[in-house]
Each structure stands twice: as C-alpha cells, then as structure tokens.
Amino acid sequence: MNWFTNTLGTSVGKKLMMAVTGLCFCGFLTVHLIGNLTLYGGKNLFNAYAEHLHSLGPVITVAEWGLLTLAIIHILTGLTLFLGNLNARPERYAVNKSAGGRTLGSSTMPYTGILLLIFIVLHLVNFHFADRTYQTIYHIVSRVLSRPEYVFIYVAAVIIAAIHVSHGFWSAFQTLGANHPKYMPFIQGAGLSFSVIVGFGFGFIPVFIFSIAG
C-alpha cells in the first residue's frame, strides 16, 4: 500500500481527502436540514422523525462512526495543511492586498473550520449526549433554544458554516480536477446557492423555536 499512502501524503493527496470528506459533509448537511425542517411541523412530527431515525438501529450507529471518521480525517488533514501553509511563508508581507481572487469564505477557511469544530462539540453535548430518559428530543431542543444566548450561538454557527461551505463546495470540485469551462460557473453557482440554503435553512430554526417557546 506504499503507493497509496505516498499519493495521499502529498499536498494534492491531502487536498483530495479534504475535498472528498468535505463533499460528504455537504451531503450530511442536506440530510440534516431536511430532517430539521420537521421542526416546523411541530412537536409530534419532529419526535416521530427522531424516533424513526433511532429505529434504524445499526444503520445509525454505522453512520455516526462514519461521520466521526470523516470528521477526524477532515480536521487532522486540514490542520496539517494549515500549519504547512503558514510555514511556507516565514516572513509575512508588510502590506497585504487581494488581487480579487480571495473571498470571505476562502480567506477564512481554517478559522471558520475551527469555530465549527467547537460548535459541533457544543451541539453534540446539547442534543446528542443529552439525557433522554424523561424528556423527548423536542423538549430538549425547545429548552436549549428558549435561551437567547443559545439562539445567538446557533445562528452565528450557521452563518459560519454557510461561509465555510461557500468556498468549500466549488473548491472541492476544483481540487478533484472537475474544472470545465461549461460546468464551472454552474458548480460555483450551486456552491453559493447551497451556502445560502444552509444559512437560511438552519438559521431560521433557532429563531422559530425561540419565538414559539417564549
């Protein structure tokens, strides 16, 4: 397997891992968002959705471990690349100016990534590892999101995720080599649309829960 690790160990190999795991997370975000939309249907629909998910049993366990593996690959590879890139320019410029290539998303990728990691830990503590013996998942969600500080954190995290995805989506395709004069504008448009959908789709949920819980 030497050729395999040799290839993945190069800078482009690492980027390949970032691209593949990143696109998997885009898929996860889509499924997660569709599931979360059941919150608009009220307590019973959301609880039924959660129950249905848990009834899948081993499938969910495999999916959870899969996501954890993807996250570990994405985080460790990302940090390695970030530190390597910092190291590639030991002396910084006194004046830095963009020529117009960088975007808010592209220039903040490592930072939005680290903030998202912190948020995901908090998010899992809030909901995934919460004690569900005496309360349904809907109760947990409405209790957490009835507190304005949590609403703020969740909305901020969603905006950060949208910024991360706004660069990550098209960048993944470019890294995979899928840059074609006919399709690239569509891929970039799809990436921006996806980040807007993620932003508004997830972003309104905490506000909605807060408004009906209050």
Place this chain on the structure above:
Amino acid sequence: MTTAKNISLTLKVWRQKGANVRGKLETYQAKDISTDMSFLEMIDVVNEKLTLDGQDPIAFDHDCREGICGMCGAVVNGRAHGPEKGTTLCQLHIRHFSDGDTVVIEPWRSRAFPVIKDLAVDRGALDKLIQSGGYISANTGGAPDANTILIPQEVAEKAMDAAACIGCGACVAACPNASAMLFVSAKVSQLALLPQGRPEAAQRALSMLRKMDELGFGACTNERECEAECPKEISISNIARLNREFFKAGFFSSVK
C-alpha cells in the same frame, strides 16, 4: 494621448544585506519622476542618487524589461508586479501612480525563495521543479516531417496558454500559502496536452508534485490569487488539470 508630467513618490523599500541578515523597510524619496517611466526605471533613478550619495543601491532582478523574460518582480503595495492586471513589474508605468503616493516595495516572500539581497530572491526552486520533470526526453536524430503528428488547434492553443508562463514566481508571491501550484500546473499542462509529452506524463506529474512539497512550497487552497496576479494570466483550470494528471498517475498508472 496623455502628456507626460513629473510626480514624486515616497518609497518604502525592503533592504536586506544578505540571506542571513535581518532586513527592514527603509524610506526613500523618488523626486520628479516622469510618468512615462517604468517602475524599474524609477528605481534606477533612485539608485543613481543613492550611488552618488555613497550609499548602497537597491538590488533588484531585471533583464529584458519587455515583460517576457520573467526576471523582474516585487510586491508593490501588497500586489505582485504591482496593481495592473497581466503586467510584469518592468511594464508597470509610473502613470498608474499619483503625486505624493507612498509605495511599499517588498521581495517575493516564500520559504522556497530566500532573499539574496533587498528585492532579489533566489528562485532556483523553480529550476529544481523543472529539473524534476518539466521536460520531454527526445532522442535526437533527423528532424521529423512536418504534420506527422496532428494536433487540433484548440489543444495547441491550450498548451500555448500554459506555455506562456515566464517563471517569474508571482504566483508563489501572491498565493496566501506561497504555493507553486500554478507554476507546476502550467508546466505539467503544457506537456500533458501535447502528444510529445504524454509518454512521461505520469512520471512528470508525480515527480514535480513531490518536488514541490519537498522544496517547502505551500499547498493550494483555491484562493485564485495566483490567476489574478499572473502577468501571463494563466488560468487555474491548469491546476485542475494537474490534479487530474496527478490522480491518474498516483492511482491508475503503474508509475510509483
């Protein structure tokens, strides 16, 4: 036609005596500079005065001064080769500045490009990249007949666009990660697109990319600054092609 006039600029220039000496920005006045002058001619004028004053002139690389050799280059006010698009430093003219402007001039910054003196950096790393695979091995002999290998116009154009690279290193200087991906991708693309380059394409992609990592260049994060600053406006679609060539070579070819 605009008439020439003279303007004065305040320069903050990176001065560094040698590779292992700490450098700093020094301030100089460039007085009565004709707007028809090129940026390098403006430095020539400043250097003449420095020399007459018994000071060390500012060291900078230059050769053709026609925008085709790739020797010149500096970061001007945070922009590689200055603020104009598709322009080398020697082709940047003073008419793009206003009287009284402060202009900060720094060398290319990259671990792979150590400063030799002032604005002159050692770009030998780019030569090492070429030596690692940026060529074709051809047996010499009788010249082949013309048109024995047919190349469609569109492919020839793409290869020529990639071959426009003059190896100035602006892509590395402009990249937030000091990556040489645009340079490597231009060289790999130029050869991979043409039939003469195909036999060694897999080995070339693997060797040049490994060499790039080894030389201390950063990794590409698709910031697109290289494409925006390249004086020959080489497209990042070449980077996507390099990635494809690399994956093909790494995962599907027998080359190790």
